[in-house]
Amino acid sequence: MIVLVNPNLVVQRNDPFTTGIVYMPIGLAYTAAVLREKGLPLKVIDAFAENPYQTERKASFLILGLKSEEVIARLPQNTVAVWIYGINLTSHIATLNLVSTIKLAYPKIPVIVLENTQAVTAYSLSDVADAFFAAGADACLTGESELRAVELAQLCLSGEWGRVSEIHLDGLCLPNKKNVATGYVGDLDLLPYPAWDLFPIENYWNLCFSHGPLSARRYLPLLTSRGCPYTCRFCVAPQTNHQRWRPRSAQNIVLEMERAAKTYGVYEFHIEDLNPTVSEARIRELCHLIIQRQLKVAWKIAAGTKIETIKNLDTLDLMAAAGCRYISISPESGSSRVLRLMGKFFDFEHAVRAVRRMNKLGISSQACFVLGFPGEENGDREQTLKMVREMTREGVDEIALFIITPVPGSAIFSEFSGYGSLSELNFTPSWRKDYQKLNRFRVRLYLLFLIWKLRWHPKKLFQQPFRFLRKCFHTKMEMVPYRAMVFKRLDNRAARR
Ligand code: SF4
Numbered sequence: 462m463i464v465l466v467n468p469n470l471v472v473q474r475n476d477p478f479t480t481g482i483v484y485m486p487i488g489l490a491y492t493a494a495v496l497r498e499k500g501l502p503l504k505v506i507d508a509f510a511e512n513p514y515q516t517e518r519k520a521s522f523l524i525l526g527l528k529s530e531e532v533i534a535r536l537p538q539n540t541v542a543v544w545i546y547g548i549n550l551t552s553h554i555a556t557l558n559l560v561s562t563i564k565l566a567y568p569k570i571p572v573i574v575l576e577n578t579q580a581v582t583a584y585s586l587s588d589v590a591d592a593f594f595a596a597g598a599d600a601c602l603t604g605e606s607e608l609r610a611v612e613l614a615q616l617c618l619s620g621e622w623g624r625v626s627e628i629h630l631d632g633l634c635l636p637n638k639k640n641v642a643t644g645y646v647g648d649l650d651l652l653p654y655p656a657w658d659l660f661p662i663e664n665y666w667n668l669c670f671s672h673g674p675l676s677a678r679r680y681l682p683l684l685t686s687r688g689c690p691y692t693c694r695f696c697v698a699p700q701t702n703h704q705r706w707r708p709r710s711a712q713n714i715v716l717e718m719e720r721a722a723k724t725y726g727v728y729e730f731h732i733e734d735l736n737p738t739v740s741e742a743r744i745r746e747l748c749h750l751i752i753q754r755q756l757k758v759a760w761k762i763a764a765g766t767k768i769e770t771i772k773n774l775d776t777l778d779l780m781a782a783a784g785c786r787y788i789s790i791s792p793e794s795g796s797s798r799v800l801r802l803m804g805k806f807f808d809f810e811h812a813v814r815a816v817r818r819m820n821k822l823g824i825s826s827q828a829c830f831v832l833g834f835p836g837e838e839n840g841d842r843e844q845t846l847k848m849v850r851e852m853t854r855e856g857v858d859e860i861a862l863f864i865i866t867p868v869p870g871s872a873i874f875s876e877f878s879g880y881g882s883l884s885e886l887n888f889t890p891s892w893r894k895d896y897q898k899l900n901r902f903r904v905r906l907y908l909l910f911l912i913w914k915l916r917w918h919p920k921k922l923f924q925q926p927f928r929f930l931r932k933c934f935h936t937k938m939e940m941v942p943y944r945a946m947v948f949k950r951l952d953n954r955a956a957r958r
Contacts, residue, residue, distance in 0.1 A: 608645070
């Protein structure tokens, strides 16, 4: 049997606001579905969600979920391989810990780490494979796992793992041989839907917080497309997707929504694509289909999209009519000089028009910015401040301010040093020499945002405490204090033990 493991959630104790974001492991759920479709024996262990409130302090981190010995106790006797999902960078210490403890308990069972190619919070495993090998991993599988899962599983199940270095498996990194991942899942519609029935999804729902703002009792993430055509230098996606964007058809997405409603009673969907609106025609078709089939669903573009790809603002009207309730966009910086350094463009005028329209339509909007990109100066940050002010006046519902961190696989990865664990590569990189200065600016800008919002959109601000109390979140800014409160309580409880 192949055992698929989702690692524990890791929270940086000094920052429960931007760390500890809960992502349902959609890539692993796809891999499980592919193996099951081929009739291959598998079991899923979700080391976080099987006991999400169990907490352990580890230096500056909180580790949530099963203890390593509990994971080991859940491995069936007929386990032939353990595949651990490299879900995101901040969970790295938990992933590494699982690798080493499983290997110690079962030295003969191959332990393989799978890359997550569809999240900007993930990391390129080929850049960090040696750290996993040092911990005892036998291999890292890079690229889309679904493409290689069956061949890899058959190799493990046949008892022929010892021959692995003699064969070529695209994307498989071994200590002495690295095969580059070259292929992609060509037709995403041919993939089975994620096997959520193998995961403790009730436990995710019971948390009452998620990555996207959660306003229903139940939700599921969706990947409606894969890849991204852009080349932002701070992002891992250009390395893991080689600028290829591939869509699922509107029909296929709607069928998944209908199935989720029927099977799990889910009517809220969080779109976790890297860039779901690259094809405006496809989004329009999706909206038409949802409306035609009278699906009473809410969907949120939780992981962001490039707003310039929605060229026709009437598309936003259609999206609202089809249940779109939230769109995250990424101006990143108010300075065109810094945007050039980032390899990113942003059409401010277009974004402002889009935010105004979203405001009218009742679609909540988020604008994300990154601070501290190499080469950024004080004057650049002042331009970011001005842009935030303008966007707040136009009605943007929330902002997110991240301090740039070097993600393995991004173009800027080698430009930074000074961190200890890779898990410290989060949006509060306190190891950076300029962290205090950047963080002071961040806190100031958040405060200014609230003041500006109070001045120009007081009604919106006053609604937030009520939504917070009802745990019916329209924005991440309403939800994140709740999540931070939960983490604080867990941290205190862990300290008392
Ligand atoms: S637009 Fe830029 S930041 Fe967003 S996924 Fe694409 S490359 Fe990454």
